[in-house]
Amino acid sequence: MNRKSAEFSVSSMVGALFLIVILGLPAPAQTPDQHNSDQQNTPPPPAAQQQGSDQQQGSAQQPSSSQSGNQEATPEEATPRHRTKPKEFKNWNFNAGGGANVDSGPTKKFVIGGGGVFGGGVARNLNKYFGFRLDVLFNNLPLRNTAFLLAQAPGGNNHVYTATLDPIINIPATRLWSGYVVFGPSYLHRSGKLDSSTAVPGSACNAFWDWWGRCFAGSLPVGIDFLRSSQNQFGYNVGGGVARKVYNNVEIYAEFRLIHGDHNNITTDVRPITLGVRW
Helix, strand or coil, X not given: CHHHHHHHHHHHHHHHHHHHHHHHCCCCCCCXXXXXXXXXXXXXXXXXXXXXXXXXXXXXXXXXXXHHHHHCCXXXXXXXXXXXXXXXXXXXXXXXXXXXXXXXXHHHHCECCCCEEXXXXXEEECCCCEEEEEEEEEEECCECHHHHHHHCCXXXXXXXXXXXXXXXXXXXXXXXXXXXXXXXXXXXXXXXXXXXXXXXXXXXXXXXHHHHCCXXXXXCCXXXXXXXXXXXXXXXXXXXXXXXXXXXXXXXXXXXXXXXXEEXXXXXXEEEEEEEEEC
């Protein structure tokens, strides 16, 4: 009985020691290669797979979003640009032309109509409809035979230089046709010369000598060359014209003016009709 108890006690102790040894041993360490292979072979959980796919989609979309961000318009490009309206007028216009004069007024008594007219001008336009225009004209005023009879002269010449500074009102009608109106002050310098005269100095003046401007106190002056005339007059002018565009900014125009000058009750009236070119 004692022998069996002793054997049981010994075997129990050996088993207990064996369990202690087994439980006390540490778990075998895994090598890095085995750890990586285990991780590669082990399928990730569903949540991890979803997160990975989302990251891949995000990384795939990031270049496109960054590219679209780079292509995004700057504030200047995003704001609609103000389109400059094409200019409908030129700041400066020039004109030159020629024509003939129509006689009228008191001047008609001594001057034949049809004398040549030559001139030119420049206009400064403030907008499409309004500006200012400066013109210089030469009008030939050939004397009538009745004027030579009154002057007792075989012949002579007479002309007037005119300068006008006018507001101009432009009237665009179509793409090709337009009109304009001018009005304002004028300056006239009329001069002439008789070839000779049998009139006697100190004799009474007639209507021609009054208009000629060489009559003093109702008689022809003594010791003064009354064969020559030179007068400065101020007055007004009004007129208008039509123009047609022929090439780019080049136009042909036809114009009619009424020009009047006066000084010491001596008048000059000219009615020039002009054809010319504007550019």
